[in-house]
């Protein structure tokens with residue numbers, strides 16, 4: 023077997039514009055270098071020129087960041103500063119969100135699964151090697167399709183079967199430094215399955231699968247470089263491979279179900295979230311919460327367990343409006359009466375009332391949780407009836423916990439307040455609620471301005487009873 027592989031960078035590839043025919047440009051560059059394509063050659067093409075040729079470019083100024091993008095920006099900005107990395111603008115974050123199926127990490131860098139299925143930083147969006155201050159390039163929507171088109175043109179023009187690889191450079195978990203990887207392929211199998219062949223000592227290989235197109239993309243990267251080398255196309259000659267009619271980049275993408283790290287990440291993240299939720303009793307940020315975010319959390323709260331699957335919870339969203347103000351005023355009148363009856367001083371009453379006002383009137387959203395008695399089971403037996411009522415309360419509490427955890431997951435902070443229990447009638451009257459609704463709790467919700475320290479938890483041996 024010939025052990026020599028040639029890696030040849032093509033000179034004279036011009037700056038690519040939308041609409042350019044990349045296959046034609048490559049054939050011309052080969053001709054200028056006195057080269058002709060041969061059967062078994064491999065052409066590796068930098069994604070940037072493919073993206074430009076098919077118009078996958080956008081001006082960041084045209085992007086309107088969503089609430090989520092602003093929120094991620096606020097979270098990531100200090101982390102980027104800590105790591106001395108460029109700060110991503112809300113517009114760039116929005117572009118990354120738009121290109122992604124799932125955000126795996128958003129810290130000093132965003133690691134996402136792109137819509138094409140690649141797990142990489144920043145959805146492969148590039149600000150470098152593109153003209154204009156605020157232009158960015160996106161990965162092609164279907165790089166296999168682009169590779170096949172180019173392969174077919176090569177075959178049509180030269181009669182040679184050539185492997186085509188579209189490459190990008192990705193950073194890696196566990197190791198520093200970006201390397202070339204394939205994101206689209208035609209004519210060559212993405213992987214080389216060595217299972218069943220023998221090693222040096224005659225032992226059968228049981229697990230070896232070589233990522234051959236990534237190796238080739240990485241070899242080409244040595245010549246392409248990352249900065250101003252200007253060699254976006256590389257010819258690899260002498261690498262032996264079996265030509266295949268159909269190949270697909272998905273063959274090299276590890277399935278989520280067999281990706282141990284992603285599963286671990288998810289579990290750790292979830293357990294971490296259960297612990298990081300705090301009751302937030304401080305001033306909220308002025309940032310407006312979109313109603314759809316609140317609705318998203320209530321949708322999650324529906325999935326809590328409930329006795330007989332009764333789902334007795336009813337949520338009432340109180341916007342920052344006149345009705346909310348009137349409700350808190352009415353509740354405070356009752357509070358004043360109660361505290362006066364308790365013999366509290368005028369000063370104490372004033373302080374308590376003003377604290378309640380501050381909490382409930384200033385909260386960006388206020389949510390009232392009620393128990394709907396209509397859905398409870400009833401028996402001709404007082405004790406059983408009481409137990410059903412308790413089960414109703416237990417069930418709505420589970421839903422409220424889900425709600426608070428959903429807020430936490432979306433970066434919102436909340437606090438559970440029991441005040442409605444003491445002013446049930448006033449609430450049902452002021453809000454004109456159905457008579458079966460029993461007001462149980464308020465939840466203040468907003469974006470936090472500060473971290474809250476976790477109050478102490480009892481040690482496990484105190485809460486697990488042993489005889």
Ligand SMILES: Cc1cc2nc3c(=O)[nH]c(=O)nc-3n(C[C@H](O)[C@H](O)[C@H](O)COP(=O)(O)O)c2cc1C
Pocket residue numbers: 299300301302303437438439440441476477
């Ligand atoms: C049923 C219930 C009622 C609560 N009522 C109030 C309240 O009226 N005022 C308040 O400041 N916090 C209230 N809280 C919040 C607790 O003070 C808080 O959950 C507790 O101190 C533990 O803190 P953490 O939630 O940050 O872990 C309530 C919590 C629950 C579960």
